[in-house]
Amino acid sequence: MPTETTAYEAPMRRALELALNGPAYGVNPQVGAVLVNDNFEILAEGWHMGAGTDHAEVAALKALAAKGISPVGLTAVVTLEPCNHTGRTGPCALALVEAGVARVVFAVADPGEASARGADTLRAAGIEVVDGVLATEAEEQGRVWLTANRLGRPFVTLKWAASIDGRSAAEDGTSKWISGPESRADTHLRRTQVDAILVGTNTVLVDDPELTARKPNGELFEHQPLRVILGETKIEGNYRIFNDAAETVHYETRSIHGALAELWARGVRHVWVEGGPKVASKFVKMGLFDELLVYQAPMLIGGERTSMRNLGVETMSEAIALEFNEVRLLGNDIFIRATPLKGAN
Ligand SMILES: NC(=O)c1ccc[n+]([C@@H]2O[C@H](COP(=O)([O-])OP(=O)(O)OC[C@H]3O[C@@H](n4cnc5c(N)ncnc54)[C@H](OP(=O)(O)O)[C@@H]3O)[C@@H](O)[C@H]2O)c1
Structure with missing residues (x-):
């Protein structure tokens, strides 16, 4: 089972690109997600379109379902740590657990007070978590939302x-x-x-x-x-x-x-x-x-x-x-x- 983080850089680059489809303003971050198989092939893509809409991971899972492909055993590559809280939409960490993905790769940790620590939920459910992939690029791209949430x-x-x-x-x-x-x-x-x-x-x-x-x-x-x-x-x-x-x-x-x-x-x-x-x-x-x-x-x-x-x-x-x-x-x-x-x- 490949776990070298460099192999996830290409799908993460695509996820970062997808994130930019969402609005740059508002309370929610721009997030992109892709679902890949063990050959690092992208099977489905998703991004977040702003408050009240599906989060990127859920959008990618829905796109996968629309193609009739099972998420079981796949890897989710997400620009931001999957969220852990129920807002207007459900927690993404739980959605990924329920979907049965084997691994979650993300770039930067979620600094949000209510939404952070999704990685813990994933690990507790036995999902392999890889963090920090293209973290510098994700930090730069997401600097506005990340800085605002870190500083309050x-x-x-x-x-x-x-x-x-x-x-x-x-x-x-x-x-x-x-x-x-x-x-x-x-x-x-x-x-x-x-x-x-x-x-x-x-x-x-x-x-x-x-x-x-x-x-x-x-x-x-x-x-x-x-x-x-x-x-x-x-x-x-x-x-x-x-x-x-x-x-x-x-x-x-x-x-x-x-x-x-x-x-x-x-x-x-x-x-x-x-x-x-x-x-x-x-x-x-x-x-x-x-x-x-x-x-x-x-x-x-x-x-x-x-x-x-x-x-x-x-x-x-x-x-x-x-x-x-x-x-x-x-x-x-x-x-x-x-x-x-x-x-x-
Ligand atoms: N080149 C540019 O990019 C640009 C951009 C904008 C403006 N401008 C030019 O700049 C000039 C106006 O600028 P300005 O510096 O005179 O005024 P300003 O910064 O627009 O307004 C100053 C006023 O803001 C209030 N204020 C609110 N919070 C403040 C704080 N924490 N500290 C100090 N004042 C505070 C004070 O009035 P109160 O008594 O009402 O509290 C102060 O007199 C114009 O000539 C304009 O054309 C140029």
Whole structure:
């Protein structure tokens, strides 16, 4: 009976690909699963389509049943440890036990409070469990959901557009448009993958942004993130952020912890902070960010309106160390994805 973990890498790669068919937003993770025989041939595939729908393992078992193949003695290869709890759907660990699979291979452990430890259930039922296959790839792909569930707060992405000298607006406060059309299209597409977009009160007052996810032709994408305003200033209902294209909440507070806790309770697992610099700097100062997306444009603006305000960095040794995860040209701009350097801050 083959148990070398490398043999499961090809089916796991396929499971990771399948996982991406599910929505990137929402309380549930993107999960993919395949059922393979002893020759590592994929007999059935499944993925999770979001809260309330079949989990990936169950979807794969159903696809197998539809082909009239018995699951007994097969191996289930799943991107995430099979869940152990009964939510709107039954526990996957139990479904796999009842199906009679011989082995379950997964990439990363489930950090969820209620859903974790499915592997124990499987082992207790005499099923062989192999974990950690393509764990690095699965961690990277699932970083938003995994990080949010480990930390018990939404994953925070900071996003801004800046001139090459790091300015986010001109002296009069205007910032339309620093980045080019390709960057803006990329931003809109990424907005469809998050649960919420947050801005400070001043950005609403100065820019009057709609903060929706739109296609280049102006049409709205199907999924619209929750729009969140943070700050004590009252804002009249005639601002575009209150139009009926998406839901909006105004937390009339400056408490970032409070806002994140409220968002978590509403099911938000990924929040995009789109500025302005004052609010974004507070998230950084408090160490409450997981990822940075910067669209850097080939222009100079100069002046005081920098992308980040005072972060409390008095000397170079206190600078907040990041690493670049992605750097590429996007139209005439440079797109940068950076994350805090582990262990450095
Ligand atoms: N280039 C870009 O990507 C980009 C993106 C967005 C905005 N902008 C530009 O940035 C400018 C607006 O940004 P901004 O920095 O002035 O304002 P902002 O960050 O949008 O809003 C600042 C306000 O948010 C409230 N707030 C809520 N929580 C806070 C906290 N924890 N700490 C501090 N303040 C908190 C405060 O007002 P209260 O008194 O209401 O509590 C504060 O005055 C505009 O010129 C806009 O065009 C550029």
